[in-house]
Amino acid sequence: xxxxxxxxxxxxxxxxxxxxxxxxxxxxxxxxxxxxxxxxxxxxxxxxxxxxxxxxxxxxxxxxxxxxxxxxxxxxxxxxxxxxxxxxxxxxxxxxxxxxxxxxxxxxxxxxxxxxxxx
Numbered sequence: 001x002x003x004x005x006x007x008x009x010x011x012x013x014x015x016x017x018x019x020x021x022x023x024x025x026x027x028x029x030x031x032x033x034x035x036x037x038x039x040x041x042x043x044x045x046x047x048x049x050x051x052x053x054x055x056x057x058x059x060x061x062x063x064x065x066x067x068x069x070x071x072x073x074x075x076x077x078x079x080x081x082x083x084x085x086x087x088x089x090x091x092x093x094x095x096x097x098x099x100x101x102x103x104x105x106x107x108x109x110x111x112x113x114x115x116x117x118x119x
Contacts, residue, residue: 007031010026010031011026011027012024012025012026012031012049013025013026013027013049014049014052015037015049015050015052015053016052016053016054017053017054017055018033021033021034021035022034022035022036022037024037043062043063043065046062047059047062047063050062073100075103088105089105090104090105091103091104091105092104
């Protein structure tokens with residue numbers, strides 16, 4: 001058994017607390033009862049869900065959040081980067097460049113996903 005399952009596509013339109021659980025509905029159809037809910041969505045949609053949650057303090061706090069976009073930059077180099085003896089480079093914080101704070105080797109995700117290790 002697994003601790004969770006992902007159902008796609010699904011658009012949760014209502015979130016209501018009931019007897020220590022969260023009842024999630026898609027339009028008027030009940031999608032299930034859950035112990036925990038994680039909302040990973042844009043502010044307006046999250047605010048709409050939290051409006052019916054019975055948690056007015058959290059709903060008010062969400063309205064104060066500002067959207068912070070993430071930009072992706074693709075960089076290619078003629079020669080390999082001098083990474084020393086590191087066999088595989090996954091990612092690093094960037095110092096000295098205000099507009100770039102993190103860089104990652106996108107192909108490292110592919111290498112990790114092909115192993116038998118959990119991910």
